[in-house]
Amino acid sequence: MENLIDNGGTLPSQVERQNSSIPSVIVIGGGISGLAAARMLHEASFKVILLESRDRLGGRIHTDYSFGYPVDLGASWLHGVCNENPLAPLIRGLGLKLYRTSGDNSVLYDHDLESYTLFDKEGHQVPQQMVIEVGDTFKRILEETEKVRDEHTDDMSVLQAIWIVLDKHPELRQEGLAYEVLQWYICRMEAWFAADADMISLKSWDQEQVLSGGHGLMVQGYDPIIKALAKDVDIKLNHRVTKISNGPNKVMVTVEDGTGFIADAAIITVPLGILKANLIHFEPKLPQWKVDAISDLGFGCENKIALQFDQVFWPDLELLGIVAPTSYACGYFLNLHKATGHPVLVYMAAGRFAYDLEKLSDESAAKFVMLQLKKMFPNATEPVQYLVTRWGTDPNSLGCYSYDLVGKPEDSYERLRAPLGNLFFGGEAVSMEDHQGSVHGAYAAGIMAAESCQRHLLERLGYFDNLHLVPSRGAIHDATFPLQISRM
Numbered sequence: 001m002e003n004l005i006d007n008g009g010t011l012p013s014q015v016e017r018q019n020s021s022i023p024s025v026i027v028i029g030g031g032i033s034g035l036a037a038a039r040m041l042h043e044a045s046f047k048v049i050l051l052e053s054r055d056r057l058g059g060r061i062h063t064d065y066s067f068g069y070p071v072d073l074g075a076s077w078l079h080g081v082c083n084e085n086p087l088a089p090l091i092r093g094l095g096l097k098l099y100r101t102s103g104d105n106s107v108l109y110d111h112d113l114e115s116y117t118l119f120d121k122e123g124h125q126v127p128q129q130m131v132i133e134v135g136d137t138f139k140r141i142l143e144e145t146e147k148v149r150d151e152h153t154d155d156m157s158v159l160q161a162i163w164i165v166l167d168k169h170p171e172l173r174q175e176g177l178a179y180e181v182l183q184w185y186i187c188r189m190e191a192w193f194a195a196d197a198d199m200i201s202l203k204s205w206d207q208e209q210v211l212s213g214g215h216g217l218m219v220q221g222y223d224p225i226i227k228a229l230a231k232d233v234d235i236k237l238n239h240r241v242t243k244i245s246n247g248p249n250k251v252m253v254t255v256e257d258g259t260g261f262i263a264d265a266a267i268i269t270v271p272l273g274i275l276k277a278n279l280i281h282f283e284p285k286l287p288q289w290k291v292d293a294i295s296d297l298g299f300g301c302e303n304k305i306a307l308q309f310d311q312v313f314w315p316d317l318e319l320l321g322i323v324a325p326t327s328y329a330c331g332y333f334l335n336l337h338k339a340t341g342h343p344v345l346v347y348m349a350a351g352r353f354a355y356d357l358e359k360l361s362d363e364s365a366a367k368f369v370m371l372q373l374k375k376m377f378p379n380a381t382e383p384v385q386y387l388v389t390r391w392g393t394d395p396n397s398l399g400c401y402s403y404d405l406v407g408k409p410e411d412s413y414e415r416l417r418a419p420l421g422n423l424f425f426g427g428e429a430v431s432m433e434d435h436q437g438s439v440h441g442a443y444a445a446g447i448m449a450a451e452s453c454q455r456h457l458l459e460r461l462g463y464f465d466n467l468h469l470v471p472s473r474g475a476i477h478d479a480t481f482p483l484q485i486s487r488m
């Protein structure tokens with residue numbers, strides 16, 4: 001594919017494709033979805049170019065190496081440690097290790113919660129018996145919310161339903177420290193959706209089809225997968241797309257400096273946050289049903305503060321939680337030492353609190369979490385280094401992952417996914433079977449968008465004779481090694 005327009009953004013009088021016999025596709029976004037799409041089309045002998053706004057690949061997968069070893073600042077879990085996971089062939093082929101944090105029996109809000117301890121704001125440990133009992137009560141409350149759902153035709157938030165249940169069942173209400181533990185469970189649930197409980201749809205929150213095998217941390221980080229997918233693909237970093245002109249036979253994609261790219265089709269995989277903020281101008285305008293789908297879906301936020309220490313001063317547990325009178329004020333640290341052997345704790349915050357954390361400087365954010373840690377462990381040392389994420393204000397993501405807002409129309413995801421002529425939609429938010437918000441969902445959505453685009457172009461251009469519809473997947477996909485899982 002030729003880079004046909006230099007600055008100015010207008011078509012030159014003579015537009016020629018370098019090799020008119022090969023269909024061409026522009027993939028927008030170099031996260032796992034865009035890379036999966038680009039790789040598949042590349043392997044199917046299409047001419048592909050991938051435009052990525054950042055100076056790095058991976059998007060919401062961001063494995064940082066500044067501590068001297070990999071630390072995932074975006075996605076870190078594989079949700080569904082099983083061979084049915086679309087990422088399993090890649091993980092096996094690359095020989096990547098997984099540390100399983102919970103098994104098949106885990107529910108959405110305790111996917112990383114098999115060994116943990118909770119502390120109150122003063123740093124006193126919450127009796128484990130209370131944690132278990134309140135956990136059981138929370139499960140009962142959620143079971144009762146199913147009845148609330150059945151009794152109401154209109155959707156409401158999960159939080160509203162919890163209050164209705166507690167009104168009806170005073171025996172499920174908690175007081176004092178137990179109330180704070182209940183808030184902590186709500187905080188954990190909010191972390192799964194990266195949104196507050198008053199925003200999450202009661203109708204949809206538990207409709208997700210979680211893959212089997214439980215949840216596992218990628219011990220070497222997600223980065224090797226990104227590198228493997230990117231190999232040999234024509235990638236242009238620092239190319240922020242600002243305009244997409246979708247014509248009957250061609251798509252023209254314009255980047256920030258005015259340079260234009262033309263191809264037979266394009267696949268857009270930018271985060272939902274970017275579409276919501278209208279950072280890309282579409283010509284013609286997106287139809288109203290597509291605009292509605294973009295606004296009807298939620299896009300939450302989660303942030304991480306990774307702290308590297310010179311020694312381990314905390315117990316050998318996976319999670320250290322802090323309870324408080326509101327879910328907003330609760331928190332928790334993931335102990336990476338358990339999975340990787342490195343002395344790192346990762347503080348995780350979701351929803352409004354995650355956005356509020358972004359208002360602090362990195363130094364203040366690190367100080368804030370260190371204060372909490374020092375209450376729990378008065379002998380805590382200062383971190384050697386720290387990393388603070390800002391996914392909510394990062395202009396390349398404007399949030400973390402999609403979730404179901406209260407009152408979301410049932411077909412929102414289908415409408416978001418639906419192609420428009422030569423323009424196809426990939427990315428986490430369009431994934432099938434409710435795998436939105438995950439890495440494997442984003443990957444599968446990229447493959448699906450590439451397959452639709454491929455079929456469309458082969459039909460439109462009549463190239464069935466010399467191109468394969470099913471691509472050869474290459475050595476990394478063909479390997480038959482088992483998944484390497486520690487802590488079975």
Ligand SMILES: Cc1cc2nc3c(=O)[nH]c(=O)nc-3n(C[C@H](O)[C@H](O)[C@H](O)COP(=O)(O)OP(=O)(O)OC[C@H]3O[C@@H](n4cnc5c(N)ncnc54)[C@H](O)[C@@H]3O)c2cc1C
Binds near residue numbers: 057058075399428438
């Ligand atoms: C903090 C955090 C924790 C998470 N934890 C997990 C987890 O443990 N497990 C899990 O399965 N999932 C997790 N997720 C979700 C998972 O990371 C995403 O679902 C997935 O990585 C999304 O991939 P994607 O390719 O759809 O989007 P992205 O990775 O966001 O890729 C889109 C790309 O488009 C680029 N872009 C944006 N605007 C433009 C533009 N105008 N022009 C060109 N390029 C543009 C972006 O820079 C980005 O590289 C987490 C996400 C976050 C942020």
